[in-house]
Amino acid sequence: MAKHKVTMTINGASVSAEVDSRLLLVHFIRENLDMTGTHIGCDTSSCGACTILIDGKSVKSCTYLAVRADGANITTIEGIAADGTNHPLQKAFHDQHGLHCGFCTPGMIMRSIELLETNPNPTEEEIRWGISGNLCRCTGYNNIVKSVQQAAQEMSKEKEATV
Amino acid sequence: MFSCKTSPEVGGMGHSVKRKEDARFLHGKGNYTDDVKLPGMLHMVMVRSPYAYAKILSIDKEKALAIDGVLAVITGEDLAQYNLHWMPTLLSDSQMVLPTDTVMHQSQEVCAVIATDRYVAVDGAEAVDVQYEPMQAIVNPFKALDENAPLLRPDKEGQKDNHIYHWERGDKAKTDAAIAAADVVVKERIHLPRIHVASIETCGVVASYDKDTEKMLIYLTSQAPHAIRTILALVAGHVGLSEEKIRIIAPDIGGGFGGKVPVYPGYVVAIAASFLIGKPVKWIEDRSENLVNGFARDYHMDCELAATKDGKIQAFKVSTLADHGYTDSSANPSKYPTGMFSICTGSYDYEHAFAELDAVYTNKAPGGVAYRCSFRVTEAVHAIERMVDKLAAEIKMDPAEIRFKNFIKKEQFPYASPLGWSYDSGDYKATLEKAMEMVGYDDYKKEQAEKRAQGKLMGIGICTFTEVVGAGPSKDFDILGIAMFDSAEIRVHPTGKALARFGTKSQGQGHETTYAQILAEELGIPYTDIEIDEGDTDTAPYGLGTYASRSTPTAGAAAAIAARKLRDKGKKIAAHLLEVSEDDIEWEVGKYFVKGAPEKSKTIQDVAFAAYTNFPQGMEPGFEATHYYDPPNLTFPNGAYICVVEVDEETGAIDVKRFVAIDDCGNIINPMIVEGQVHGGLTQGIAPAMYEGIVYDDEGNVLNGTLMDYLVPTAVESPHWETGHTITPSPHHPLGAKGVAESPTVGAPPAIANAIIDALYPLGIKHLDIPITPDKVWDAIRKAKAEA
Numbered sequence: 001m002a003k004h005k006v007t008m009t010i011n012g013a014s015v016s017a018e019v020d021s022r023l024l025l026v027h028f029i030r031e032n033l034d035m036t037g038t039h040i041g042c043d044t045s046s047c048g049a050c051t052i053l054i055d056g057k058s059v060k061s062c063t064y065l066a067v068r069a070d071g072a073n074i075t076t077i078e079g080i081a082a083d084g085t086n087h088p089l090q091k092a093f094h095d096q097h098g099l100h101c102g103f104c105t106p107g108m109i110m111r112s113i114e115l116l117e118t119n120p121n122p123t124e125e126e127i128r129w130g131i132s133g134n135l136c137r138c139t140g141y142n143n144i145v146k147s148v149q150q151a152a153q154e155m156s157k158e159k160e161a162t163v
Numbered sequence: 164m165f166s167c168k169t170s171p172e173v174g175g176m177g178h179s180v181k182r183k184e185d186a187r188f189l190h191g192k193g194n195y196t197d198d199v200k201l202p203g204m205l206h207m208v209m210v211r212s213p214y215a216y217a218k219i220l221s222i223d224k225e226k227a228l229a230i231d232g233v234l235a236v237i238t239g240e241d242l243a244q245y246n247l248h249w250m251p252t253l254l255s256d257s258q259m260v261l262p263t264d265t266v267m268h269q270s271q272e273v274c275a276v277i278a279t280d281r282y283v284a285v286d287g288a289e290a291v292d293v294q295y296e297p298m299q300a301i302v303n304p305f306k307a308l309d310e311n312a313p314l315l316r317p318d319k320e321g322q323k324d325n326h327i328y329h330w331e332r333g334d335k336a337k338t339d340a341a342i343a344a345a346d347v348v349v350k351e352r353i354h355l356p357r358i359h360v361a362s363i364e365t366c367g368v369v370a371s372y373d374k375d376t377e378k379m380l381i382y383l384t385s386q387a388p389h390a391i392r393t394i395l396a397l398v399a400g401h402v403g404l405s406e407e408k409i410r411i412i413a414p415d416i417g418g419g420f421g422g423k424v425p426v427y428p429g430y431v432v433a434i435a436a437s438f439l440i441g442k443p444v445k446w447i448e449d450r451s452e453n454l455v456n457g458f459a460r461d462y463h464m465d466c467e468l469a470a471t472k473d474g475k476i477q478a479f480k481v482s483t484l485a486d487h488g489y490t491d492s493s494a495n496p497s498k499y500p501t502g503m504f505s506i507c508t509g510s511y512d513y514e515h516a517f518a519e520l521d522a523v524y525t526n527k528a529p530g531g532v533a534y535r536c537s538f539r540v541t542e543a544v545h546a547i548e549r550m551v552d553k554l555a556a557e558i559k560m561d562p563a564e565i566r567f568k569n570f571i572k573k574e575q576f577p578y579a580s581p582l583g584w585s586y587d588s589g590d591y592k593a594t595l596e597k598a599m600e601m602v603g604y605d606d607y608k609k610e611q612a613e614k615r616a617q618g619k620l621m622g623i624g625i626c627t628f629t630e631v632v633g634a635g636p637s638k639d640f641d642i643l644g645i646a647m648f649d650s651a652e653i654r655v656h657p658t659g660k661a662l663a664r665f666g667t668k669s670q671g672q673g674h675e676t677t678y679a680q681i682l683a684e685e686l687g688i689p690y691t692d693i694e695i696d697e698g699d700t701d702t703a704p705y706g707l708g709t710y711a712s713r714s715t716p717t718a719g720a721a722a723a724i725a726a727r728k729l730r731d732k733g734k735k736i737a738a739h740l741l742e743v744s745e746d747d748i749e750w751e752v753g754k755y756f757v758k759g760a761p762e763k764s765k766t767i768q769d770v771a772f773a774a775y776t777n778f779p780q781g782m783e784p785g786f787e788a789t790h791y792y793d794p795p796n797l798t799f800p801n802g803a804y805i806c807v808v809e810v811d812e813e814t815g816a817i818d819v820k821r822f823v824a825i826d827d828c829g830n831i832i833n834p835m836i837v838e839g840q841v842h843g844g845l846t847q848g849i850a851p852a853m854y855e856g857i858v859y860d861d862e863g864n865v866l867n868g869t870l871m872d873y874l875v876p877t878a879v880e881s882p883h884w885e886t887g888h889t890i891t892p893s894p895h896h897p898l899g900a901k902g903v904a905e906s907p908t909v910g911a912p913p914a915i916a917n918a919i920i921d922a923l924y925p926l927g928i929k930h931l932d933i934p935i936t937p938d939k940v941w942d943a944i945r946k947a948k949a950e951a
Contacts (some may be wrong), residue, residue, distance in 0.1 A: 022282065031281075036198035037191015039417070041363040042450040046870035049363055077191035090189040094181055097839045101671030102188025103195065103364045103417025128878040135870070137363050137418045138671045140842030141878040 006070040010035075011079025019066045026050045028066040029076060037077040037106045041135070048134030051107035052076045058114040060133070077106035080113065088151040088158070089113060098147030100138035108134045112148050120156055122148070165830050165890050168684065169752050174691070175684030176898065179835035183691070184675040193415040196367040199382045201443040204369065205234065207433050208284035209452065210273045210291045212266035215300035215863025216315075216526040219264055222274055223292035232283035236291055237436060238274040239263040245402050247435055251394075252492040253425060253642055254500060256327070257319070258529055260428045260435075266295070267315065267489035268528045269863055270455040275432045277444060300526035300863035301325065304463065304486035307523040315489060315524045325524040327491050332505045332582050333517035341478035341515040345469035349553045352465050354932045355542050355912075356856035357458040357486075357527075360534050361875050362670075364417020367447035368430045370437035379404055381411045381434060385698075386423045386668055387708025388413045390642055392700045394426060395434070397643075402438070413698035419670035420847070421533040422457055424494040424710050455868040458527075458857055459534030461486040462520075462542040468550040474558055474565045478515035479508055481546055485522040486530070493531025494710070495538045496640040496647060502538020503631045503797075505582035509547035510591050510629045510801060511569040516581040526863045535847055535908040537632045537711040537797075544628045548913035549920075549930070552624070556924060562625045562917065563604065566595060570627070577894070584631060586799045587893050587901075594825050594889045595627050598803035601887055602823040607807055615925055620810040624918025625803070628910040632902035633716025633798045642707060648793040649717035650704035651725045653682065655786040657775040659768030660692045666706010667718040668698045672904060673836045674714065680832050681719055681898065685726030687753025687767050704789060712800075712902025715832065716893075721792035723897040728788040733770040739779040740765050798893045798901035802826040804914040810922045815941030817853060817919055819882045824910065827889045828903035829896065838886050840904040846881045848911020854880060856934045927951060 007016040041049035050062040053075040081087040089109045099105040115130040127148045169175030224236035239261035242248040276287035307325040316322050369382040388411040396406035433446040469478040495502045501520050508516045555565040570591040571578045578586040614621040637646035650666040679690035737755035738745040747758045756764035774786035807821040854874040858866040867873045892899030919935050926947040
């Protein structure tokens with residue numbers, strides 16, 4: 001198996017490693033870097049539990065080769081807020097009971113970060129379509145939608161405050 | 164209605180306090196089975212059968228073993244040396260761990276490859292050369308009993324055909340007579356297809372055997388770790404796995420819904436491999452393995468409902484054919500092979516009922532997972548609720564009116580149902596009235612009349628279900644002989660903080676919060692000061708686990724009673740501290756005080772401290788209590804659901820416009836969590852109603868074994884749910900509570916099906932089996948029009 005040297009930034013830290021050609025990015029993150037917040041639910045890009053940000057875009061890392069991420073800037077659930085603090089989406093999911101078992105939650109939050117980046121004030125329908133690549137089997141989505149709505153409001157306020 | 168006895172800071176029952184378990188999940192710090200990594204851990208991958216029914220001619224391991232990193236290929240023959248190639252199912256049938264000669268369903272485990280790395284294990288699995296001789300599979304359960312059908316289970320002594328068992332309950336003769344004499348009889352064959360729980364986390368195990376200590380440590384995606392430990396000890400005791408040496412830890416679980424109750428062959432092989440090799444072995448199912456290898460439902464129910472011409476129900480009869488796949492792996496209580504199916508008489512008061520069922524073997528995956536329902540309640544409720552609607556349509560009566568006419572009345576509880584249950588409590592009329600008011604039923608009826616006049620298809624569907632959850636009582640309920648009770652153990656520390664442990668296991672239900680709230684209610688210790696621990700068989704008290712909505716009815720009750728034991732002890736300590744007689748001490752949440760002198764008081768924290776520092780002479784020190792709760796009866800949550808749909812006649816597309824769910828689950832511990840459970844269950848109800856169903860071809864191939872073609876609803880398919888409550892406390896539960904999480908999964912499918920059929924009724928369409936997909940509707944409309 002051919003090995004490749006890859007270098008990428010993950011949650012602000014530079015990481016270099018020799019990886020197999022076939023190694024999936026999700027396994028690189030989970031197994032090589034021991035960051036297990038990014039989950040695997042299907043291996044087929046269907047469920048979105050493995051969603052991370054690559055250069056600011058939400059990507060399902062279970063069907064993305066580690067070698068392809070060479071040079072990329074990656075953010076995972078572990079890197080969206082400083083220790084002991086919450087990203088507005090983390091706070092909102094807690095406030096609105098937007099999680100039950102927690103397995104889909106990291107992917108759902110990572111996807112929602114990009115959603116709110118591109119559409120800071122989404123309607124309920126836009127949120128539903130926006131997270132439709134991420135499956136949740138527990139919540140019935142009502143409270144995930146409310147969580148994203150709450151975060152959208154708080155992030156807008158934060159933005160106004162900083163302008 | 165329920166009023167809170169505690170302050171929000173104490174956070175007892177009725178407070179929507181935020182969940183204590185959230186932080187780790189929100190920060191990516193949950194600890195699921197696949198997150199467990201042990202030194203020297205090996206990885207296991209299964210080789211699976213491409214055929215539904217085939218003889219195994221040979222298994223050639225050589226090419227696989229030649230791969231660098233592949234350590235072993237384990238076959239059924241290998242396990243047979245230790246007599247571990249078969250295992251009992253939870254319902255005392257038998258299931259292959261690995262086959263020695265025949266595969267019985269597509270994707271059955273054939274052998275296991277153990278390697279140093281997950282990728283290498285997959286390479287190994289692909290390199291194993293298995294030669295098969297395919298045979299004609301039995302796929303249709305109605306053909307399983309044909310005279311010339313091959314005998315699928317010759318391994319079972321005395322098995323002459325593919326019939327597994329016959330079950331019946333009720334008075335057949337009287338029911339038949341009532342049906343024969345009735346003004347109106349409606350009939351229908353109703354099928355609930357195979358579906359899968361599809362929790363986002365699949366099943367998995369990390370087994371780690373230490374040859375020196377002889378301890379087997381098992382991280383397992385298990386809803387019932389204690390029961391599984393006992394079963395492992397019973398199954399593998401002969402090779403030296405003794406129960407005290409087995410420690411099962413169910414870590415964080417990414418959704419269970421019943422799918423993580425059974426023992427899967429992968430678990431057993433990984434455990435056996437670790438035992439033999441002496442290193443940790445991890446096996447994590449992939450999604451297709453998960454979807455294809457377990458299932459729920461698959462009942463074909465022939466229903467007859469008899470009534471007077473003005474809509475008074477007189478008798479109900481249902482004869483069911485159950486397709487169990489190649490083994491009956493139902494996770495049911497042993498005396499209830501069809502689970503609680505006999506709840507099928509529903510929320511209505513009539514005298515005669517008869518239910519019977521025949522179960523058969525086919526070449527499909529082992530079946531009978533109780534998917535988010537107390538063992539076959541979903542099937543039962545679908546049958547009666549579709550039939551009541553069919554009857555209403557037949558006699559042109561409003562579906563709400565026919566329900567009001569037949570409801571068991573509030574004053575009739577406890578109600579003895581015709582098939583032998585004692586319903587504990589309910590106010591069905593009030594619950595339906597509340598749902599009708601919330602949805603605006605009368606306005607929708609008017610709108611429907613107008614739309615029908617314009618030729619548009621609009622439907623309103625009602626379901627008024629009665630659930631049955633919370634097994635035991637132990638005299639009736641056991642799993643493989645283990646009585647169904649549950650447990651709580653409370654330790655209040657000297658500083659007044661507490662640790663409580665339970666025999667159940669949360670999979671997202673929020674036990675770390677709700678159990679703490681129960682103890683806060685009973686002891687007055689703030690819920691934030693109470694740690695909850697579950698899932699580790701070395702530390703938690705024995706219990707039967709979390710499924711069938713049984714945690715609150717059983718372990719929740721155990722928590723309340725254990726807390727009351729502590730309160731009794733605390734009273735003695737308080738009397739000692741206040742220097743009065745115990746009879747002069749009274750309790751209000753969080754403190755003991757002297758009768759008539761409330762200024763003389765001691766808090767529960769004072770008393771806890773004294774239990775370790777200044778207790779009465781002769782008293783056993785410490786402030787701990789344990790209770791094993793054996794419920795006197797099940798609890799019977801109920802609800803009224805109303806669904807409004809519009810159907811596009813041209814495309815068959817179904818638009819769910821409204822869905823209102825009023826649940827009555829007795830007293831509520833945490834309204835936020837209950838509402839969340841209802842939302843989730845409703846989405847798991849619309850799933851089989853409109854989207855999900857495992858499809859087989861004639862050879863027994865599963866045609867939709869991935870999430871790309873098995874449609875788990877997304878946020879787009881899932882409607883905006885509207886929820887509410889009526890509260891009728893359970894008279895026998897110490898907190899007046901009932902289970903809830905399964906009610907929506909049970910109640911939603913018939914409400915949706917009834918709405919869609921109501922929409923299509925003007926075209927002459929009187930029944931469709933779920934899932935009611937657009938193409939099924941389109942096809943039915945086309946046929947109906949051709950016939951007209």
